[in-house]
Amino acid sequence: MHFSICLCALFVAIVNQVSGMDTVIGLYGETVEVPCNNGAPKPKDLFMTKWKYDNGDLLTQLKDQEASVIATDKYKDRVSMAENSSLLIAAATLKDEKTFTCMVVAGTDISEYPVKLLIHKAPTGVEITALAAELKIGKPTQVAFDL
Numbered sequence: 151m152h153f154s155i156c157l158c159a160l161f162v163a164i165v166n167q168v169s170g171m172d173t174v175i176g177l178y179g180e181t182v183e184v185p186c187n188n189g190a191p192k193p194k195d196l197f198m199t200k201w202k203y204d205n206g207d208l209l210t211q212l213k214d215q216e217a218s219v220i221a222t223d224k225y226k227d228r229v230s231m232a233e234n235s236s237l238l239i240a241a242a243t244l245k246d247e248k249t250f251t252c253m254v255v256a257g258t259d260i261s262e263y264p265v266k267l268l269i270h271k272a273p274t275g276v277e278i279t280a281l282a283a284e285l286k287i288g289k290p291t292q293v294a295f296d297l
């Protein structure tokens with residue numbers, strides 16, 4: 151009896167942790183933006199912002215300085231940091247579907263904000279326009295063939 155209650159509590163704790171993580175969807179082939187702490191304003195006493203992932207650090211930025219790239223792997227030439235601390239990853243592919251963590255050092259506080267990145271392939275604008283036009287004219291049987 152006690153055992154099952156314990157297991158249940160553990161399960162809830164794990165679920166909370168996962169669902170508490172932000173998820174961002176980027177478009178395949180585009181530059182994707184991964185916001186730090188949901189795009190919240192930078193803390194006043196900000197000292198350092200760092201982006202990292204499970205293979206190591208990507209880039210860091212000291213207060214009032216340009217961000218510097220630390221990655222030496224395939225991310226070396228693809229990452230940059232926006233003024234608002236967002237991580238920018240150029241030419242996104244499905245291999246970029248991972249968790250990136252923004253670390254913010256402000257005063258004596260260190261906060262970490264993990265963000266899960268998902269990459270979607272965008273439908274082309276042409277398809278959407280064609281579908282919308284067909285639906286307006288009211289010829290639903292043609293839609294499937296025209297696409």
Ligand SMILES: *[C@@H]1O[C@H](CO)[C@@H](O)[C@H](O)[C@H]1NC(C)=O
Pocket residue numbers: 183185188189232233234236
């Ligand atoms: C952060 O800055 C980038 C580049 O200027 C912009 O595209 C983006 O919308 C901004 N994101 C947030 C969360 O404010």
